[in-house]
Amino acid sequence: MAFVLNKTLGPIVSRRLLQRVITTTTARQQQLRFRSRLPYNTVVLFVPQQEAWVVERMGKFFKTLNPGLNFLLPVLDSIRYVQSLKEIAIEIPSQTAISKDNVTLTIDGVLYLKVYDAYLASYGVEDAEFAVTQLAQTTMRSEIGKIALDTLFRERESLN
Known part of the structure; x- marks a missing residue:
């Protein structure tokens, strides 16, 4: 086309x-995870359910707005981040791992992620979703390396 x-x-x-x-x-x-634009700051704001808005006052963190009715000063306060508090599923791409008895395996997975602290999700790391995905890949690889192939097949349900 x-x-x-x-x-x-x-x-x-x-x-x-x-x-x-x-x-x-x-x-x-x-x-569903991100908005294309940040909400416009008026005096009265209604934060939707399952969202948290991070507010900065004159360039510094001021507070996190929880769902419901909130009040801000339009000139001083600005909404910098909108964090979804819903649980999301992230696919972990296929990768190779070596078991304890030197057998090469191809593994993949699904990671379920939920933001509990909007402040840490906004300011703690540059890209929280990427960081958690990398941590999950590294952890899967290291745990597979500690287990023999036969044990891995027997304990497949407990690994999930």
């Missing part, structure tokens, strides 16, 4: 459409 559009409509239109097609799957996944 991109080649047909490239010949008929020109390279600019086809690149835009191709970029939309490529980013559609990731945009749908991130649509």
Whole structure:
């Protein structure tokens, strides 16, 4: 489809459409997790259920707004981060691991993530989702390395 559009409509239109097609799957996944824009600061704010808004006053952390009715000063306060408090599932990509008896295995998994502290999720690390995914991959690899292949097959349910 991109080649047909490239010949008929020109390279600019086809690149835009191709970029939309490529980013559609990731945009749908991130649509529930992130907003495209931060909420506009008025005096009276209604924070939706299962969200926490991190507020900075004059560039420094001020407070976290919980769901419900909240009040802010429009000139001094600004909403810097919107954190979803819903549980999300993150797919851990396939990777190779070596068991205790030197057998190479291909493993993957699913990680369930829920933000409990919006302050730490916003300021604790640059990209919290990436950091947790990397930690899960490293932990899976190290735990598989401690177990022999036969034991791994027998205790598969307990590892989950």
